[in-house]
Amino acid sequence: MAEGHATIIPQLLADNEQTLLRDWMESQKKSGALRGGQISDAELTEASRRLLAALRSGAATGQFADITAPAWDQSRTVLEDVSRSHATLGLTPSETATFVFSLKEPLFALLREKVGKDPDRLAHETWIATMLLDKLGLYTVETFQKTREDIIARQQQELLELSTPVVRLWEGILALPLIGTLDSSRTQIVMESLLEEIVTSGAQIAIIDITGVPTVDTLVAQHLIKTVAAARLMGADCLISGIRPQIAQTIVHLGLELGVVSKATMADAFALALRQLGKAVVDRGPARQEV
């Protein structure tokens, strides 16, 4: 590729910015870039104008091979913004890349007009232009993917937080019903929520219920032990409930030492917690209908 050879593209972009913008907008609108109103004319014009300006300053450096170089920082920023808003709107990566590729038509038309008489020259210029726009188009796809991944990660995080509710069973008694597998990241979030709730509610006892946890292995046990230890350091006690017979067997077989009182059911744990707090449930005679 004739990198060293002169190219008229920088000059072309500088001299014909308005024309290019107009023709490019026309071409984009014709191919449905406004998505039936999802994107406003003003938005599209602004994005296109920004990209053309960025391309002009990038091209002025004469370096077209490496789009990660500082010369193309501005262009990449524009494309990142466009990708991000497209991703949020639910567009596909192809549609976003088309934003860049659709610039080829008006640009090639302009090149043909200026150097069409010299086929070698035309081929050379077209090659430089297409290489650049291809790279930039691919860049939008990459950024698009990254944004989507970020959105998914954030949604996963929110889901995790929703699935670890801490319940105030009684004054001074919290319950944390765990559902599902306890992996490292989940446990951290769980631990934090429980401990934060202990502070907020001033609870004395936290009952961690593992009825919904399918298996307890050494790792899970470690997580539970750490949570209990942290709660203790803060001044609260823990009980574990929901120990199924199989889990009890596993714990013994693995030689695990939970270091905390554990009960088969949440009801048993709750009763114990009440006792520890010096409270009792009293029988007030035959059940009455409260009207």
Add this chain to the structure above:
Amino acid sequence: MTQGGCLVVEKGNTIAVRSSDDVVRVRQAVRARAIEAGFGIVDQTKLVTAASEIARNTVDYGGGGTLVIEIVREGARRGVQLTFFDNGPGITDLKVAMTDGYTTGGGLGLGLSGAKRLSNEFSIESTPGKGTTVTLARWKL
């Protein structure tokens, strides 16, 4: 220290670690970078605590030294890397020094082993008579 991939340093700064006042400064500086890197409160606390342990060692046993704090990126993940240098007497037996409870100074002996537990990456090099370098890092999950 990192597995494959290349480690890119996004930004960094250097702090002198010579006195116990500096240890306080180290904590504040590391906390600031951890927040910048987007760490949650627990990860911040773990990193700053690990830094405090090593900074103390640097002052008490290393005769004072330097800390380089860097925000780093490896592939998709981002984190904070801390490198402590000193030109002190060094550690003769690293393995022993890394065991819990080992202390030559009446401490709880948790400095090195504790800092390692609080970090995702940890490495230490020491040459008796020349000095010690401890590098640790924590990634944003």
Add this chain to the structure above:
Amino acid sequence: MAEIPVLKIGDCLLVSIQVDMHDRLAMELQDDLTNRIVSERARGVMIDISALEIVDSFIGRMLNNIAAMSRVLDAVTVVVGMRPAVAITLVELGLSLTGVRTALNVDKGLALIRKAIDDPGGVLGRREG
């Protein structure tokens, strides 16, 4: 240079650590407390660490020392207000506060001290270790 104020509530001493302590300050606090336990004939020491964002092994050692010294002087030590992030980190660090009882806040801490003083051999003699 900041000093850490020590208050007296009944027969208890209350210390609220608000600053990021450097070593000298921590040592002074240890000395100060030990002297005051004797001079005020205190039966309980409450250390409020709710403002501490970091507790490393040095601070941990300080807390253990204070507890040990006060036990020798027949006083009970309670540490209150530990932040969740600090608790999680201490567990990971492997630091155990020996001879230090813990409570969620000052109110609960005072109640704990009361119970420990009035009912030393009692049922709820909370974890020492």
